[in-house]
Amino acid sequence: MAETALHLEVVTPDGVVYSDHVAMVVLPGVAGELGILARHQPLVTLLGIGETRVKRLDGTYDYIASGVGYAEVLFSMVMVVVDHAEVAGRIDVDRAGSAARRARDLLERRGDPGARAEVDFYRAEQALKRAENRLRVARRGV
C-alpha cells in the first residue's frame, strides 16, 4: 500500500490540524475541486473557503472545513497551508452557529447609512462564509 498512499498535512496558524497517510485528497481549489492521488504531478494551487475531503486508507472519509491558503503536492506529500481548518467531528457547532448569526445580524444593517462607517461588511461577509462552511462540513461528519 505504501506506494499508493499519500501523506497529508494540514497546517494552520494554530498548529497542525491533520497529519496522516491517506488514499486520496479532494481540495477546494479556487477554480474548482481537485482530486489528488499518489504520484500526482508536483502542483501548487490556491485554495478557497470550502471542504477538504480525505479518503482514508480504510476507505472511510474525513471532512475538513478549510479556509484560504494554498496546497502543495510534491511526490507523495500534500501540504495544505490555510488560515483555518477544522476536522468535521471536532467542529464546535454552537460556536459556528453563533458566529454565523452574528455575521448575519451585521449584514442586515447594510442598508442603514449610519452603520456603514462602523461595520466592516467585507469582514462580516467573510466571517459568514467561514461559519457557514464549518456548519456545512460539520453536518457531513455525523
Add this chain to the structure above:
Amino acid sequence: MATLHDIRRRITSVQSTRKITKAMEMVAAAKLRRAQARIEALRPYAIDMVEMMMDLATYSDERREFALMREHPEERTVSLVAMTGDRGLAGSFNANVIRRVIEEDRKLRADGKKTRLAAVGKKGIGTLRFRRYELVATWQGLSDRPEYANARAIAKRMIDAFTSGQTDRVRVVYNQFKSPIEQTLMDVTILPIRREEVTEERLGRRPVTHLSYLYEPDPTTIFERLLPAYVEIAVYRALLESSASEQGARMTAMRNASESAEEMLGDLTLALNRARQAAITQEILEVVAGAEALG
C-alpha cells in the same frame, strides 16, 4: 512611634497585598506558558507560507508591481501602531511602547511628515487618548489571548489604509519576547513588504527545488493572493510576542512586588516586637511604681 495597633494593621495590609501579587505571579506564569505554546504552534504555518512565497517570488513576473510592495517615492504619511496590553501591573511593558511611539511621532513630525496613530490594548489606547493623540483605529480585549482572526482584522485595516493611499508606511511597535525577565522593544515596518525580505529570508526547512510545478492559477496570481497572508502572519506574530512579553513582564513585576512585601513584613514584624516589648516594659514599670507608691 507607631502604636501596636497601627503596626498590626499595616502587617495585615501588606500580607493581603502579597497574597494578591503572588496569585498574579502564578496566573501570569500559566498564561505565559500558553502564549509560548501558541508561538510554537504558529511556526510551521509561518515557515511553510513564507517559503512558498519565496518560491513563488522567484517564478513570478519580475516586472510586475504588487500593491502591497509599492514603496512610495516620497513618503508623506506614516502610520504607527502601538501594541500594548489591556491591563497594567506589568512593569514597564506598556510604558516602553507608548514612550517609543510618542518619540517616533515627534521625530516624524519634525521631518515634516504626517502621522497616523493606532493602538492595540486598553492601556495604549487610554494613555494616548489622555495625551490628546488622535487614534485612527483601536483594538482591545485581545492581548490576553490573541486569535488569528484578530490578526486578520488588523491586517485588513492596514492593507486598506495602505492601498487606498491614506498612509505610505505602516510600522508596528511591540515587545518581542526574549525571556520572562527580558523583552526587546521592536519597531518593524509591516507595509510595504520589502521584496528582498520575501526572497532572502531563507529559513532552511525545505531545500530549493527545481521541479516543474504545475501552478494553478499562475505563480504571479498565487503570489499576489497570498501576500495578505504575509501581512497577517507578521501581525499575528507581533500579537503573540506582545502577549507573551506582557505575561513575562507581569510575572517578573509581581515577583519583585512579592519579594518587597516579604521584606517589608520582616521589618514590620521586627518593629512590632520591639513596640510590644517596650509596651510590656512600660507596664511593668508602671506596676512597680504603683506598688512602691502604695508601700
